[in-house]
Amino acid sequence: MNPVENKLQEKNEEKSPIKAAMSVLLDVGYIIAVPLVFFALLGRMVDNMWGTSPLFILIGIVLAAISSTMYLRKKISHLVNKLQ
DSSP states (O other): OOHHHHHHHHHHHTOOHHHHHHHHHHHHHHHHHHHHHHHHHHHHHHHHHHTOTTHHHHHHHHHHHHHHHHHHHHHHHHHHHHHO
16 A cells, blocks of 8 residues: 555544544435436436426436435445445
């Protein structure tokens, strides 16, 4: 490992359990919120261009749910493997 990775690992090991839990919750919030806003706005834009309201907004929300679920599964499996 290089010095930067060592410093980051030491910093992560020093976190209290409450700070670690808050960090995970913040990550989960971003994982859900960012794709939802992005795909919903993209869907709204397409709906406004083509006059198909609410079709593409709903498609965007479904895509956001799918992408968030996939990323959350990856994140959770990484955390579980890290704890073992």
